[in-house]
Every structure is written in C-alpha cells, then in structure tokens.
Amino acid sequence: MSFSILSNNLRLDSEERIDLWHQTVDAIERYVVNVDELPVQVLPEPSVLRERLQAFDFSTPIEPSVALQLVTDSMRSMQTHVSHRRYFGLFNPAPASVGILGEALTAAFNPNVAAWSHSPFAVAAEEHVGCAIGSRFGEAFKWGTFTSGGGEANLTAFLCALTYRYPSYLKDGLRGLDREPVAYVSAASHHSLVKAARSCGLGSGALRVVPCDETLGMDLAQLRSAIAQDRAAGREPFVVVGTAGATATGIIERLEDIAQIATREHMWFHVDAAWGGLAAFVPELSSELRGIADADSITFDPHKSLSVPMGAGLFLTRHPNILAHTFAVTEDYMPPKTDEGERLDPYVHSLQWSRRFAGLKVLLSLSVAGWDGYANALRHQTEMGNLLREQLHAAGFTVVNDTPLPLVCFLREDATFNAAETAERAVQSGRVWISPTRLPDGRSVLRAAITNYLTEPSDIAALVAEVVNSAQA
Numbered sequence: 001m002s003f004s005i006l007s008n009n010l011r012l013d014s015e016e017r018i019d020l021w022h023q024t025v026d027a028i029e030r031y032v033v034n035v036d037e038l039p040v041q042v043l044p045e046p047s048v049l050r051e052r053l054q055a056f057d058f059s060t061p062i063e064p065s066v067a068l069q070l071v072t073d074s075m076r077s078m079q080t081h082v083s084h085r086r087y088f089g090l091f092n093p094a095p096a097s098v099g100i101l102g103e104a105l106t107a108a109f110n111p112n113v114a115a116w117s118h119s120p121f122a123v124a125a126e127e128h129v130g131c132a133i134g135s136r137f138g139e140a141f142k143w144g145t146f147t148s149g150g151g152e153a154n155l156t157a158f159l160c161a162l163t164y165r166y167p168s169y170l171k172d173g174l175r176g177l178d179r180e181p182v183a184y185v186s187a188a189s190h191h192s193l194v195k196a197a198r199s200c201g202l203g204s205g206a207l208r209v210v211p212c213d214e215t216l217g218m219d220l221a222q223l224r225s226a227i228a229q230d231r232a233a234g235r236e237p238f239v240v241v242g243t244a245g246a247t248a249t250g251i252i253e254r255l256e257d258i259a260q261i262a263t264r265e266h267m268w269f270h271v272d273a274a275w276g277g278l279a280a281f282v283p284e285l286s287s288e289l290r291g292i293a294d295a296d297s298i299t300f301d302p303h304k305s306l307s308v309p310m311g312a313g314l315f316l317t318r319h320p321n322i323l324a325h326t327f328a329v330t331e332d333y334m335p336p337k338t339d340e341g342e343r344l345d346p347y348v349h350s351l352q353w354s355r356r357f358a359g360l361k362v363l364l365s366l367s368v369a370g371w372d373g374y375a376n377a378l379r380h381q382t383e384m385g386n387l388l389r390e391q392l393h394a395a396g397f398t399v400v401n402d403t404p405l406p407l408v409c410f411l412r413e414d415a416t417f418n419a420a421e422t423a424e425r426a427v428q429s430g431r432v433w434i435s436p437t438r439l440p441d442g443r444s445v446l447r448a449a450i451t452n453y454l455t456e457p458s459d460i461a462a463l464v465a466e467v468v469n470s471a472q473a
C-alpha cells in the first residue's frame, strides 16, 4: 500500500504558510491603502477573462504564491471597487478592518454553526449579537437567525408567515389550503420577494404589487382596496411587507399605517429593512422607522449598512417559536439534541444546514466600534447625503426622493438630460460610480447612495463635477 499524502499543495509547513500569509496581508493592505487611486470600475472583455483563467490549469498544479498573486492581481484589475470612496452605488459598503479579520478567523477556525455541540461559542455569540441588534428595532425582537443576506431573510419571512397562519403548510404545502393565500408588497419593494414567493410555492401570481403614491412608497388606499378585492374573491391575505429604505429610492414606507392594516386584517407584518435599518443605529433617525416595533419580523443586512464583508443578513422576529416550528427536523446523524432553551441547535431554526460563522465579523465590528461608533459613521454618511443634495441643487439638478437616508435620486429638468447616458459616461471616466434607475412612476433618474463611511466632502464635490460634465457631454 502506498500513501501519496505529501505530494500535494494542501499540506504546507509552517514556514511556507507564514510566507503566504505575509503575501496575503501585503496584498490586502496595499488594496485597502490605495483602492481610491484605482479606477472605480474596470470591466474586462470576456475574452480577456477567458485568457486569464487559462492560467488556472488544474492538470498542472501551480505554486500557492503564484496562485495568490494571480487572484489578487485579477481582483485589483477586474472588478468594481465597492470599497472606493467614490463608489456611490448599490448597498455594498467598504468592509471595516476587523470585519475582514473576522472573515479570516471564521475560515481558519471554521466552526459549523449548525450544531451547538460543535460550536457553542459561535452559536451563543450569534445569538448575543443578533439579539442586541434586534433590540435596536424594539424589545420584542429577541429571536432570529443569521442568513446569507436579505434574500434569504425575506424567504424566511414568507415561510414563517405561512407556517404561522397555516399549520398544515409544513406537511401539505399550499395544496392543503382551501383559500388561495395572497402576499402584498409594493412597487418599491425588492425583487428578492418575487424569488421568495416562487421558492415557497406561492408563485409570483400570489404577490400583489401595490402601486406607489406620490411619496414613492406603498399607496395605502390601493393596499386597502387590493385586500378588499382579494377577500371578496375568496382569497386570503396573509402577509404584507413594508420596505424601510427602498433599494432604488431609499424611501421608508409608512410602517405605522401598514402595521395597523396588518393588525386589522390579521396579516403577518414583515419589514424589509435590509439597508434602511441603519436608521435604528442613529438616535436622531430612529423615529423615521416608527411602526417597525410592531412588525412580526424584520430583514436587516449587516453586510449592507454595518460595513462588514458579505454575507451577513439577519432575520429577526418577535415570535419565540416560529423559526423552530418552521424549520425543525431531526436527523439521526446529527448530535443528539441538547436541552431546549440555552443550547439550541441552529440547524433546526434556519433554512441553512452547515453554516459559516457569519456573525463573527458583526460581533467584532460592533464591539470595537460600539453603538456610538456606528452612530457616528452612519451619521457621517447621512451628512454626506445631505451635502450631495445641496450641491446638486446648486448645480441645477432636481432631487426627486424624500428620505432621511443617504440615497439621492435626481435629474435635470431639461429635454436633453438622459440619466442612463450620464451615468455611463461618469462611470467610464473611472473617477466615480453611479447608476441610473427608474422610479415607481416611470421617470428615469440618477441614483447615488453613500455607503462608505470614508466618503468625504471632496468626494461629493468630485461626484457633482463628474455628473455635471457627463450630463452636458
């Protein structure tokens, strides 16, 4: 019998490993220090990508240091740098340093957060930080689970709402129901809710997309009449989703009013606060989320607003047993279930099974920044948003969205203005990243979100200058 364990690059000795760590740390440090000098976006031709990938030939192993060099060079030169201070884009923050370290530790210790018996610290730490974040939205939000992101959290919300309303759903699915269940979202809500409706068996046909009113948020009169029509037709409204911080416009819908309608109609009230939940971390903004404390469940993404690396989402709920009820299963190969209460096995209350320690980077970032550190960082981003509004106004643009959050939608009211072309020219300059979007009322506008806690007034001025240039070109 022969053993071939040594003839591979999986087992490294300590010296080799430390050299590779140094190489990695140097590459990360160089990136973090000078990302602002790189063009914000560089997109290669697909043929260039194909050629680059030829270097990864799995029949001829390459040296680890060469492989690391290849991937770091490729990521430096072939991606949109969301950590750039002039990336005014989607909700992808620059990850704070301890969050990056947390990711490395998560990978190295690799605790499996499926079972308490395997990772008691990780399980308890996620509960601790999840519960602390939940308390920002209301004392009731003591239960929840970390998710891969907002998409999984929204699916979890639909699954919990179905289970809560229809105990037979777990066994018989939707086939067992005598009335067709209906879910209400708005034209401003995120498309992950469409996927959620498909994935839980509702189908997108069971999703009522309520139009928005002049606030660019859900039109409540239309919500009421859609519910009444569905009831009259023998269907059953069971969940309504309010969005706190719409992806396109940053609008916070009227959560208090939606909560009232949900109560009156005996519907589950879910708030999608994937990004806009940041308002709960800034004392003077928290009242903007009025009504969120009445939610049955909340989606909140630390990887969008708390400057941690992807992926870290949270599903939070006021209902103590609903997650365990929705996801509980038993498996003989899993370690025996430990006692209820203090030693919960996360695999029985989450969609995922083997699960990475997503909460570590959040725990680390929150513990070194503290609530005040986050309040300061997010307040700063909000101030940069206000500065952007002022400067756009001075440059002759019209801001069209009314939100306290740092997301500005704007246009220039003249016939030659074209949002898509302006954005494209600005992005091609490499100096900023900004995108066009369409409002619920159909208007094309430019959209700029401040997601980086390092963005400064000089970056705002650079954005405005770039947009003025690109709009005229």
Ligand SMILES: *Cc1c(COP(=O)(O)O)cnc(C)c1O
Residues within 6 Å of the ligand: 091, 148, 149, 150, 151, 152, 154, 189, 190, 192, 243, 245, 246, 247, 272, 273, 274, 275, 301, 313
């Ligand atoms: C981004 C976003 C989501 C989806 O979250 P992911 O973390 O990307 O899965 C859901 N809802 C809203 C409002 C969002 O902005």
